[in-house]
Ligand SMILES: Nc1ncnc2c1ncn2[C@@H]1O[C@H](COP(=O)(O)OP(=O)(O)OP(=O)(O)O)[C@@H](O)[C@H]1O
């Protein structure tokens with residue numbers, strides 16, 4: 001059975017006009033893209049390459065110059081489609097006099113959630129984004145990363161089928177970034193579709209099934225992450241440390257074809273998590289004591 005396309009973009013383009021209506025910036029050149037149900041799709045590109053413009057066109061927050069965009073087969077702005085979407089904008093806009101619970105309650109009520117569902121969901125989301133300790137604090141007192149975490153919870157309050165995240169990890173510490181990645185993987189496991197814009201290439205590499213790269217409003221590459229990144233001109237063989245006699249045999253067998261023998265390096269992120277995580281637990285225990 002063919003998978004349903006959650007997002008369909010056909011020849012979509014956007015030229016921003018100036019105050020007098022004259023064409024000024026060709027932000028998106030005609031773009032074709034499909035994102036299937038259950039995919040995590042990364043949209044990459046340098047500053048000003050058209051990522052946010054694409055998202056806003058999809059959501060009906062901007063009018064396209066040409067072409068079409070569909071979510072769940074519906075035009076941008078269709079209310080039924082919008083109810084199934086969660087959106088984290090590039091900038092977090094929150095009311096600074098509300099606390100985390102009040103904020104999520106406000107957004108949940110906009111979606112018409114009943115009180116029991118809302119209470120359960122608010123509690124789960126606040127814990128999921130790591131704000132349990134600050135749930136009653138006014139958002140005016142939140143750090144940038146804390147506000148980002150709450151923005152993420154807000155984007156998930158309607159339990160959306162499609163989650164669109166514009167730079168979700170901006171302002172987050174490495175642990176927060178790793179948690180967001182875990183959360184995205186969790187969404188995938190629950191069958192959700194995720195469109196993720198990010199400048200953090202390693203994050204996109206870790207979580208995305210497919211990605212597209214935009215540059216100056218033009219699609220430069222699109223495909224499966226593993227296929228785009230696989231170097232077909234090399235093969236890696238891994239051997240347990242200490243088994244030198246085996247290694248010599250492998251080296252001898254490889255002969256002229258041998259390029260390099262080295263220990264693999266741990267990723268900085270996993271090293272950082274290993275170093276910081278136990279200390280964070282200690283701090284938590286000290287706070288709780
Ligand atoms: N409201 C606007 N009016 C005029 N030009 C705009 C407007 N918004 C964006 N642009 C222009 O459109 C182009 C694409 O911008 P966009 O915000 O889509 O980029 P982006 O890929 O999201 O960049 P970043 O990584 O910095 O968030 C840029 O040249 C930008 O200056």
Ligand SMILES: [Mg+2]
Nearest residue numbers: 051052053090
């Ligand atoms: Mg942007």
